[in-house]
Amino acid sequence: MKRPLIRGALWVACIAALVLGATLGAATPPKVQFTDTRLKNGLRAIISEDHTAPVFSIAITYNVGSRNERQGRTGFAHLFEHMMFKGSENVGSGEHFLLIYNNGGDMNGSTSKDRTNYFERLPANQLDLVLFLESDRMRALDINKTNLDNQIGTVSEERKQGVDNQAYGKTMEAIDELAYKNFAYRHSVIGSLDDLRAATVEDVAQFFKTYYAPNNAVLAIVGDVKTADCLARVRKYFESIPQQPAPPDVDMNEPAQTGERRQTIDDPLARLARIDIVYHIPQSLTPDADALSVLSTVLSSGRSSRFYENVVRQKQLSSNVGAGAGESRGPGLFRVAALVNPGKSVADLEKAIYEEIERVKTGPIESWEIDKARNTAQRNFITSLGSSLNRAVMLSQLAVFYNDPGLLNTRWQRLSAITAADVQRVARQYLTPENRTVVITNPKPAAPTTPADHEKGGR
Amino acid sequence: MLTRRTLTIVAMLALLCAAPLAQVATQSAAGQAPSTKGVVVKGNAPVSSETLKVKLPRPQEADLPNGIHLMVLEDHRLPQINMQLQIRGAGGYYDPADLPGVAGVTASMMMEGTTTRNTRQIAQEQETMASTVSVGASLSSESAALTVFSLADNFDKSLDLAADILLNPAFPEEELARYKTRQRAGLAQLRSNPSFLAQERFARVVYGDHPGSRVMPSLDVIDRTTREALVAFHKAHYVPDQAIVALVGDISFAEARKKIEAKFGGWKKAGVTLPAVQDPPPIGPSKIYLVDRPNSVQTSLIVGTQAINRTSPDYDVVSLLNSIIGGGPTGRLFLNLREDKGWTYGAYSNLSAARYRGVWMASTEIRGDVTEGAVREILNEVDRTRAERIPDKEFLDKKRSLVANFALSLESPAAIMGNYITSRIYNLPADYWDKYPERVMAITQDQVQPAAKKYLEAGRLQIVAVGDAKKIGELLKKFGTVEVYDTEGKIKIGS
Numbered sequence: 001m002k003r004p005l006i007r008g009a010l011w012v013a014c015i016a017a018l019v020l021g022a023t024l025g026a027a028t029p030p031k032v033q034f035t036d037t038r039l040k041n042g043l044r045a046i047i048s049e050d051h052t053a054p055v056f057s058i059a060i061t062y063n064v065g066s067r068n069e070r071q072g073r074t075g076f077a078h079l080f081e082h083m084m085f086k087g088s089e090n091v092g093s094g095e096h097f098l099l100i101y102n103n104g105g106d107m108n109g110s111t112s113k114d115r116t117n118y119f120e121r122l123p124a125n126q127l128d129l130v131l132f133l134e135s136d137r138m139r140a141l142d143i144n145k146t147n148l149d150n151q152i153g154t155v156s157e158e159r160k161q162g163v164d165n166q167a168y169g170k171t172m173e174a175i176d177e178l179a180y181k182n183f184a185y186r187h188s189v190i191g192s193l194d195d196l197r198a199a200t201v202e203d204v205a206q207f208f209k210t211y212y213a214p215n216n217a218v219l220a221i222v223g224d225v226k227t228a229d230c231l232a233r234v235r236k237y238f239e240s241i242p243q244q245p246a247p248p249d250v251d252m253n254e255p256a257q258t259g260e261r262r263q264t265i266d267d268p269l270a271r272l273a274r275i276d277i278v279y280h281i282p283q284s285l286t287p288d289a290d291a292l293s294v295l296s297t298v299l300s301s302g303r304s305s306r307f308y309e310n311v312v313r314q315k316q317l318s319s320n321v322g323a324g325a326g327e328s329r330g331p332g333l334f335r336v337a338a339l340v341n342p343g344k345s346v347a348d349l350e351k352a353i354y355e356e357i358e359r360v361k362t363g364p365i366e367s368w369e370i371d372k373a374r375n376t377a378q379r380n381f382i383t384s385l386g387s388s389l390n391r392a393v394m395l396s397q398l399a400v401f402y403n404d405p406g407l408l409n410t411r412w413q414r415l416s417a418i419t420a421a422d423v424q425r426v427a428r429q430y431l432t433p434e435n436r437t438v439v440i441t442n443p444k445p446a447a448p449t450t451p452a453d454h455e456k457g458g459r
Numbered sequence: 460m461l462t463r464r465t466l467t468i469v470a471m472l473a474l475l476c477a478a479p480l481a482q483v484a485t486q487s488a489a490g491q492a493p494s495t496k497g498v499v500v501k502g503n504a505p506v507s508s509e510t511l512k513v514k515l516p517r518p519q520e521a522d523l524p525n526g527i528h529l530m531v532l533e534d535h536r537l538p539q540i541n542m543q544l545q546i547r548g549a550g551g552y553y554d555p556a557d558l559p560g561v562a563g564v565t566a567s568m569m570m571e572g573t574t575t576r577n578t579r580q581i582a583q584e585q586e587t588m589a590s591t592v593s594v595g596a597s598l599s600s601e602s603a604a605l606t607v608f609s610l611a612d613n614f615d616k617s618l619d620l621a622a623d624i625l626l627n628p629a630f631p632e633e634e635l636a637r638y639k640t641r642q643r644a645g646l647a648q649l650r651s652n653p654s655f656l657a658q659e660r661f662a663r664v665v666y667g668d669h670p671g672s673r674v675m676p677s678l679d680v681i682d683r684t685t686r687e688a689l690v691a692f693h694k695a696h697y698v699p700d701q702a703i704v705a706l707v708g709d710i711s712f713a714e715a716r717k718k719i720e721a722k723f724g725g726w727k728k729a730g731v732t733l734p735a736v737q738d739p740p741p742i743g744p745s746k747i748y749l750v751d752r753p754n755s756v757q758t759s760l761i762v763g764t765q766a767i768n769r770t771s772p773d774y775d776v777v778s779l780l781n782s783i784i785g786g787g788p789t790g791r792l793f794l795n796l797r798e799d800k801g802w803t804y805g806a807y808s809n810l811s812a813a814r815y816r817g818v819w820m821a822s823t824e825i826r827g828d829v830t831e832g833a834v835r836e837i838l839n840e841v842d843r844t845r846a847e848r849i850p851d852k853e854f855l856d857k858k859r860s861l862v863a864n865f866a867l868s869l870e871s872p873a874a875i876m877g878n879y880i881t882s883r884i885y886n887l888p889a890d891y892w893d894k895y896p897e898r899v900m901a902i903t904q905d906q907v908q909p910a911a912k913k914y915l916e917a918g919r920l921q922i923v924a925v926g927d928a929k930k931i932g933e934l935l936k937k938f939g940t941v942e943v944y945d946t947e948g949k950i951k952i953g954s
Contacts, residue, residue: 030537052536053869054513092499094798099504101789102856104863123866125507132504153801157757161804161824165757167651268754271651272644303570303582313578313637319644341644368587375589379610382537388870 029382031409032391034220035227036399041243042215045234046395046405048222050388056223057389058130059119060138061396063218064211066191067113067184067250067330072198075191078111079155079199080207084118085109086147089140093147096133103129111189114329115400121389124224127233134219135237138212143204152196159190167270171441175276178261179333179437182254213244220396220405223388252330254280261437266444273340274441275350278333281325281430285402289325290414291422292334292430296324297373298365298423299356300336304372306356307338317341317349329401334430346440360427365420374416381412496791497798513866515893518705518879519712525728526700529719530879531712534872540614540708541873544605544625545880547701548733551598552670555692559598560676564638564684565692566596566603571634573627578634581624590617594624598673599662601736601814602884603697611709615718622722625697630689642681649675650946653759653925656750657822660944661761661923664748665818669739698729705880707872738816739765745920747941751928751951758830758926762837763820764919769812769885776902776910777819781810783849783857783907784840785821791840792821800836802829814885819915827926831934834922841920844911849904862896 034048066077087093100107105122120130163169173188180186210216219238221230257280282288300307300323307321321338340349384390395405518532551562570593571578585592590613596603605625609617649655659674666672676684704723706715742765767777785792785808792806806823821841825833849857868874882891924935928943935941942953 028538053866055867055870087499090501090503092501094498094794095500095504097788098498098500098856099506101787101864102860103506104860104866106787106864106867121867123863125509128505129507136504150798150801154797154804157802157824157826158804160757160826165653165755165824167648269651269752271647302586304579304586308582309579312641316637316640319641319648339644339648341640342647368583372587372589375587375610379539379589382539382610385537386871 029378029412030385032385032395034222034395034405035231036405037231039214039235039239041239041241042213043238043241044218044399045231045238046218046220046399047225047227047230047234048220048391048395049225049227050222050391051224054124054224055121055388056124056127056221056225057119057121057387057392058134058219058221059117059389059392059396060134060217060219061115061117061393061400062212063216063400064116064247065112065114066187066189067252068211068247069187069191071183072195073191073203074187074195075155075159075189076195076199076203076207077116077211078189078191079151079196080204081109081111081116081118082151082155083143083147083204084137084141086151087142088137089142090136091133093142096137099129099133105130113185113189114327115397117393117397119389119393127221127225127230131233131237135241138214138217138238139241141208141212143201143208145201148199148201148204152199155190155196156193159193163188163190165269167267168274168441169269170267171265171274171276171439174263174265175278175335175437175439176333178263178439179257179278179280180254180331182252182331184250184252185254185330209244210247213247214238214241215243216247218396218399218405220392220399222392222395250330254331256280257435257437259434262440263438264440264442267441268444270441270443272342273346273443275336275338275340275346275353276439276441277336277350277353278437279430279432279435281332281334281426283330283332284325284327285407285411285414287422288426288429289332291418291426292325293377294370294373294415294418295360295423295427295431296334297376298360298369299323301372301376306359307353310356311338311349311352315348315352317344317352321353327401346442350438357427357431361424361431365423367420370418370420370423373418377412377415497794497800513869515869516872516875518876521712521716523699523720523724525724525726526698526702527719527723527726528703528883529716530703530705530876530883531710531715532705532707532872532876532879533709533711534707535709538611538709540607540609540611540706540710542607542618542621542707543703543705543876543880544607544621545602545703545705545884546605546697546699547602547703547884548698548731549603549692549696550596550600551673552601552736553696553733554598554670554673555688558680558684558688559670559673560680561684561688561692562596562603562696563598563676564681565689565696566594568630568635568638568689569594569624569628569693571638572629572631573623574629575627576620576623577631581620584620585617588613588616590620592617592621592624598676599671599813601733614710618718618722625723626726628693630686630693632686635684635686635689639681639684642676643678646675646678646681653752653755653757653824656752656946657759657761657923657925659948660748660750660925661763661818661820661921663948664746664921664923665742665763665765666739669737669815671739671813671815671817695731698731699723699726700728700731701733703880703883705876707876736814738768741765742919742921744918745922745939747922747935747938748924749928749932749935749941749943750923750925750946751932751943752925752946753927753929755925755927755930756827757824758827758833758924758931759822759824760830760833760837760925761820761822761923762834762841762920763808763818763822764915764921765816766810766819766914767812768816769814769881770887771812773910773914774812775898776906777914778810779857779861779899779902780844780907780910780915781808781819782861783853784808784844786857789856789860791843792823792837795836795840796823796825796833800829800832802826802833806833806837827930830924830926830931831937834924834935834938838920841911841915842917845908845915845917847908849907851904854904854907858899858902862899865895
């Protein structure tokens with residue numbers, strides 16, 4: 001992942017108060033100012049002042065996601081996220097969230113294929129509290145069998161709630177398993193229940209040591225703080241946490257796909273058939289990924305999109321056709337998903353989707369469609385600045401992913417450069433039959449006796 | 460220019476935190492469970508006891524001649540404007556009895572064409588400039604809402620489009636037919652969702668035939684809705700007499716007023732008075748309802764009852780009570796069912812109150828074999844709030860949590876405006892939000908216990924479970940007679 005840095009290393013950048021938009025014209029989005037400091041132990045700390053409200057947000061992104069997991073230990077990064085709330089040397093099990101909420105804050109953590117993050121939002125006078133809590137668990141997490149068993153129970157219910165007990169829950173896992181050959185992205189973030197149950201205290205301890213090191217994390221604080229004072233406190237709480245050897249690199253190479261892959265799933269919880277189609281595409285923040293982002297707007301964003309107008313409204317084959325690619329540090333997927341309307345055929349819907357894709361490749365793309373993509377990117381950027389938490393999450397994530405938190409300010413502009421010709425080029429290059437994986441989910445009437453065929457390796 | 464008032468967030472009164480807490484064991488001792496079940500408190504973390512003073516911005520307001528009440532909260536940090544137009548009388552509460560759901564269809568269909576724009580033009584115009592203009596009406600609410608969200612530069616064009624949608628909808632037959640097709644697919648899809656099935660049954664159980672019971676229109680209503688019904692509903696209900704227009708963002712009050720008068724000044728007052736809103740009939744004795752969803756690997760559970768009106772003087776007390784039982788991860792339900800038992804990903808309770816009597820409900824999704832235990836634990840937690848005084852520390856923590864959390868909303872002008880819209884809708888006193896912190900801090904345990912007895916009466920709690928009847932049907936019978944429904948909402952077994 002080579003990313004052009006805006007300007008070299010930026011360990012100590014400007015110290016400037018952030019005054020969002022106060023002196024800027026309406027059309028110019030405000031610029032978020034921040035400082036960027038590397039502590040002695042390798043922890044990177046980004047601080048951005050904003051005195052709009054007596055509130056600040058903090059986010060810590062650890063450079064570990066399900067892509068770092070090995071076979072037989074799927075779901076580990078996410079299980080670990082749960083363990084981070086079960087106590088550390090000076091904080092009892094559950095005390096973390098009790099203290100955050102009791103003092104008026106909110107918090108959470110999340111795990112993706114590419115990273116794990118933890119974040120809190122608090123009234124301005126509780127900076128020490130959250131720095132204490134976050135540093136204590138980075139320094140000395142309390143890993144024991146009781147907590148582990150308890151959270152395996154919780155995660156297994158989370159899996160059921162989000163996957164096993166939902167219509168199409170299996171579909172989302174099946175499509176990645178079919179499309180990817182490389183294990184890193186092939187398996188789901190939540191992982192398998194069997195693997196989770198096999199997790200040992202030793203596994204968790206080793207995982208912690210490797211990935212939850214200060215040099216493998218970026219911390220961002222945004223809001224009603226004073227930069228110099230805030231940085232001094234960050235040093236006080238975090239700088240003595242020992243650095244660890246860098247975690248091993250992950251092989252992200254995905255072999256080129258040379259022919260369509262296809263699978264059909266019977267889903268007893270579904271009512272309508274569904275089509276999922278994915279295409280391999282490059283990682284985010286590449287020119288082709290940018291053009292594909294504009295393509296997704298043209299195809300599926302809103303009621304003026306081509307999928308909506310032609311497939312949903314005119315042909316009435318589906319009530320909704322979605323398309324797009326999420327952020328991906330490694331080889332990405334452009335996903336199309338559509339439910340089949342009652343009484344319509346899967347084949348007709350699939351054909352209609354391909355017709356729209358072909359029409360992009362060969363026919364004209366109108367200028368308003370390109371304007372729409374550009375304006376949408378600008379609006380989304382401006383709207384996202386309203387929340388200090390969002391800024392903190394993005395600053396730390398962009399630093400981890402691309403070594404460039406400044407992308408927060410500039411990234412949306414990348415789409416301005418995309419032309420209709422670019423969109424057609426990437427459609428022709430990536431949205432091809434041999435590069436696609438298709439999963440059809442058919443509703444299956446509930447069989448009278450189906451012995452726990454839903455739970456993987458049911459006990 | 461904002462009118463600002465100083466408000467002291469009393470949250471951090473030097474109250475607590477001085478004394479380190481006794482460690483609480485995770486395992487509940489025989490007898491009463493500790494209030495912080497599932498949590499170990501070491502008490503080492505530094506907590507600030509400093510009093511935080513904040514200023515609560517206040518919108519500027521005006522009454523326009525046609526009845527519109529205008530509210531503007533200026534916020535020039537970002538070049539964007541958010542507008543909400545609430546049309547009281549146009550929500551599903553006022554649906555004709557024979558066509559429940561028509562308000563929602565009317566609102567959606569207003570997006571499908573005006574006398575001068577077709578549906579495609581409406582979509583293309585707003586999406587090209589990345590504005591959002593939409594109309595919606597919930598099936599159980601008094602109001603419909605037209606919302607506009609746009610960058611400041613595009614606000615005039617967005618407002619122009621919004622006014623056209625509001626005042627000149629065409630309700631084209633062809634689009635209505637297409638809308639019905641999409642709705643049928645959407646409804647089929649919803650019926651696969653266990654949370655929806657639980658909500659739908661619960662609403663029916665607590666509200667009976669009252670409009671509060673409506674969650675989604677039935678297929679039958681979708682089929683029977685005609686263009687004429689939409690035209691008639693729009694004509695009768697989309698009137699400015701009791702409308703609220705609330706703007707937040709990069710616009711001055713004077714400018715906002717000028718624009719709203721220009722676009723909506725010609726919207727004629729109808730001079731109608733709305734019929735008084737009625738409470739639902741009192742809820743009957745506790746009963747158990749099972750929605751049989753074959754192949755479910757979890758039980759989606761709701762336990763709840765009718766509770767309180769938004770305008771009740773007890774509202775703050777019941778809110779606090781709700782927060783103690785199941786407000787977020789520090790509520791007793793989460794700590795008990797998730798942190799202590801590991802049975803679920805989450806367990807929460809929720810209070811929803813309107814002008815008519817609303818509901819309190821606890822909900823969770825647990826593995827099937829602990830369904831019985833989960834029902835028991837939820838009932839126990841409610842019982843405890845009636846039977847036991849809330850421990851001092853927990854009570855104070857909860858109050859501080861509510862009040863200090865109020866500070867976070869200051870980051871979001873839209874959230875602040877939401878509070879003022881609530882005040883306006885329910886006729887709350889002018890200083891209602893200024894006094895919110897002190898009001899909450901003044902609540903005592905002696906008010907909470909009677910409120911639990913009054914509003915969460917033991918004999919009135921209803922139990923709704925969605926799951927595989929083969930696996931959980933027998934377990935539920937331990938709590939009483941079970942009425943069983945299929946996923947279409949049709950009764951299979953019971954009275």
